[in-house]
Amino acid sequence: MAAVLTLEDVAQFLHVHPSTVYRLLKNRSIPAFKVGADWRFNQDSIEQWIKEREAERPVESPAVVKPAR
Numbered sequence: 001m002a003a004v005l006t007l008e009d010v011a012q013f014l015h016v017h018p019s020t021v022y023r024l025l026k027n028r029s030i031p032a033f034k035v036g037a038d039w040r041f042n043q044d045s046i047e048q049w050i051k052e053r054e055a056e057r058p059v060e061s062p063a064v065v066k067p068a069r
Helices: 007-014 018-026 043-056
Strands: 004-006 033-035 038-042
Touching: 004 007, 004 043, 007 018, 007 038, 007 043, 038 043
Parallel strands: none
Antiparallel strands: 004 038, 033 038
């Protein structure tokens, strides 16, 4: 069974401020559910959400650095 995380746990897991997680919740951008008044997150769902976001991100080519003249 997957772990259930609190909002604070998810903020630490994502290395963001809890207010960022609240913003994601407000925009319905992150999978979550409520238990009473508190938000909870399925760890497997969060990990899948991260993978989906990484897949959507375009691959960045390395910056070309021109030598100074």
